[in-house]
Amino acid sequence: KNQVEQSPQSLIILEGKNCTLQCNYTVSPFSNLRWYKQDTGRGPVSLTIMTFSENTKSNGRYTATLDADTKQSSLHITASQLSDSASYICVVSVGFQKLVFGTGTRLLVSP
């Protein structure tokens, strides 16, 4: 069964600190993995998309890693800001037609 699991479910960190969110997946065949940021009351916005051959991809203070062997990905946020408070969703493409969504990690950055 194609599945995407994210951890932790929720996280609270102090402004300025770093954090890492995890995504484990069991899908076949794998096409790509993406991370989305979803602010409360808004639609998800793409942060990164990585294919099988990419290990790391950055978008400003966001850095995603992918280990295709262990089927794990992480999203690292550096020097967090209050505006980083959001849900972060890991999504894996299965073949060329299907997307499998994780349930997300809810991050709260506290001043």
Add this chain to the structure above:
Amino acid sequence: NAGVTQTPKFQVLKTGQSMTLQCAQDMNHEYMSWYRQDPGMGLRLIHYSVGAGITDQGEVPNGYNVSRSTTEDFPLRLLSAAPSQTSVYFCASSGTAINEQFFGPGTRLTVL
């Protein structure tokens, strides 16, 4: 360039009523899709379209209809609303299913 637009933003229906959620995109994307998002669950695919005139069912299609007469528009119809359809609905578009998806702002639907 408006991206993906959705209307209405909020809607309250009574059980049994029908309505259409509108979705439009101006990026000339072939692939469009509808999702629902419920608390504690990931986004679930309702219906999708790979181009004008072509639609297919997703993970949770029951109670919903779609059509794709133009590249730009992809409306979602609720035939006879039920309380179980209370949710937030997102429309998304992309060049293909595996390209970067652009999401609309969502429609929050409550069925009483």
